[in-house]
Amino acid sequence: MNATKILIINGHPxxxxxxxALSESYADGVRQSGGAVEMINLSEIEFNPNLRYGYRKRTELEPDLLKAQELIRWADHLVIVYPTWWGTMPAVLKGFIDRIFLPGFAMRYRDNSVLWDKLLKGKSAQLIVTSDTPRLYNALVYRNAGHRIMRSNILKFSGVSPVHVTDISPIRKSTEAFRQKWLDKVMKMGMKQVR
Structure with a gap:
């Protein structure tokens, strides 16, 4: 699914x-193809990642989170770039999702029903995930648990579909040539995404 409005969320603290660097390469590819791109770097915005009261009591959104919601509404395609730590996303990315993927924004529970309305329908997503665990090991032993959580439990639950995953690993002992190869691939992904 190609898009013209792309939001990149860099979930590394x-x-x-x-x-x-991967986020910037993707954005460069989008720009080269004439697409509109916006970026949120979680290392640069200010918010409390703790959804203190759950859904029992409203926690007011900070200005950076209100802006993030506007950008998600604007985008046709979400690109979320993050490392795998302890099998899943970093705490700052999980906190970001907890705080803004709220009922009324990402989904809406139906009265007297186990079903819900998916409020982010019409958007697609690309996950670009780095890891120190080799891909095959992650798939066979851990069954891609972190990818499944982000793809199914968060994005598809909210109506975002399709969701594709690009797994870049292993990173810890990777060479400069390996990293550059992936920066080039990710730039081409950004170029191809624009319709």
Whole structure:
């Protein structure tokens, strides 16, 4: 699914991370193809990642989170770039999702029903996930648990579909050539995404 309005969310807390470089490469590809791109770097915005009261009591959204919701509404396609830590996303990305993927924004529970309305329908997503665990090991032993959570339990639950995953691993002992190869691939992904 190609798009013209693309939002990249860099979920790495380190502003000098490889995930930041991947995010910028994707954005460069989108720009080269004439698409509109916006970026949210979670290392640069300010918010409390703790949904303190759950859904029992409203926690007011900080200005950066209100802006993030506007950008998600605007986008046709979401690109979420993050590392796998302990089998899933970093705490700052999970907190970001907890705080803004709220009832009334991402989904709406129906009265007297086990069903819900998916409020982010019409959007697609690409996950670009780095890991120190080799892909085959992650698939066979861990069954891609972190990918499944983000793809199914969060994005598809909210109506975002299709959701594709690009797994870049192993990173820890990777060479500069390996990293550059992926930066180039991710730029081409951004170029191809624009319709």
């Amino acid at each position: 380190d502003p000098l991370s490889y995930c930041k």
